[in-house]
Amino acid sequence: MYRLDGTEWTAFEPSVDTMADRGFLLGDGVFETFRIENGRIRNDELHASALSESCTALDLTMPDWATVTAAIGAHADSGNRVGKLIVTRGPAPRGLTPVAEPRPQAFLQLSERPEPPAQVRLASVPIRRSATSLAARYKTLSYADNLAARRLAVAAGADMALITADDGRLSGGDSANLFWLAGDTVQTPSLSCGARNGVMRQRVLAWLEARNVDVEEVEAAPTALLSADAVWMTNAVAGVMPVVTIDGRALEHDHPLLAELMAADL
Structure with missing residues (x-):
């Protein structure tokens, strides 16, 4: 898994710090799943638009899409892959009180694409x-x-x-x-x-x-x-x-x- 740090995607291993993230604690976040072929997202613009709409609906900061596509080009091999981009509100105190100064987080998971079901x-x-x-x-x-x-x-x-x-x-x-x-x-x-x-x-x-x-x-x-x-x-x-x-x-x-x-x- 990779995490967006500024404009760079770096390898990330979940730790106890993850437990302070509103995405983990409350499901306060969104995601977008897409197919990757030869380091490129299929239907790229539609997925970018879908994620943007989801972020807007939950008042989240949309990651810069160019950094997402660049990370996939750098880290995804030429095989048939699946990418999952997760955006959370970031770490915050417990409870439902709105976060005054959110520190949004973005995570990218890459995995092999399973064989599609025939029926x-x-x-x-x-x-x-x-x-x-x-x-x-x-x-x-x-x-x-x-x-x-x-x-x-x-x-x-x-x-x-x-x-x-x-x-x-x-x-x-x-x-x-x-x-x-x-x-x-x-x-x-x-x-x-x-x-x-x-x-x-x-x-x-x-x-x-x-x-x-x-x-x-x-x-x-x-x-x-x-x-x-x-x-x-x-x-x-x-x-x-x-x-x-x-x-x-x-x-x-x-x-x-x-x-x-x-x-x-x-």
């Missing part, structure tokens, strides 16, 4: 997502709901949780955005359903628009997925992942549009 099994979970929650709209360090949802999904024999909004509308996965094909139209949950506007979500929407495919951002019930011609999840690390079952029920997933989208390797 995904979803399980419905009772955890709900609120559109007004910062943890739903941004990648905050407060990931308790997502982790609990994944545990429940795995316990049910699935790979990922299917999460709905407070009123039961489809929202997305525990770590991915949701899409499905209904006839000639691709549908995805509206951001009003607590869906995060992920980088891969943006890339897929742009790809579909460029091919004149009708797209709708909708407020839909989970039953909409059962009659879909194809269902898939997306995130920046895994890309496009076909959904083959929901709660053990098999779904259609062999569709030319989905195959073309996966081949595009966005």
Whole structure:
């Protein structure tokens, strides 16, 4: 792991000092995860914009993006890697009192990219997502709901949780955005359903628009997925992942549009 010291990224080993950081104590921070190829961030500008929006929402200082890309170029080898950039409020006294003079910290973790799943099994979970929650709209360090949802999904024999909004509308996965094909139209949950506007979500929407495919951002019930011609999840690390079952029920997933989208390797 690396830590930003001024304008230099230096090797960092967590220590007892880390325990004074608001990110560790309270989850007071945000993160952005991205793929790295040949020392460069895929979809670089979209990730920079996403992190900036998250920092703004939590009143955090955005690290200089040029130093981030320079550090990745210097430390990431030419292989297929995953980068995770974490921004915290920094060390502060205990409690919830706002920090008068924050000392924000930035950390960069580099790791091997796991093999993307060829398919995904979803399980419905009772955890709900609120559109007004910062943890739903941004990648905050407060990931308790997502982790609990994944545990429940795995316990049910699935790979990922299917999460709905407070009123039961489809929202997305525990770590991915949701899409499905209904006839000639691709549908995805509206951001009003607590869906995060992920980088891969943006890339897929742009790809579909460029091919004149009708797209709708909708407020839909989970039953909409059962009659879909194809269902898939997306995130920046895994890309496009076909959904083959929901709660053990098999779904259609062999569709030319989905195959073309996966081949595009966005």
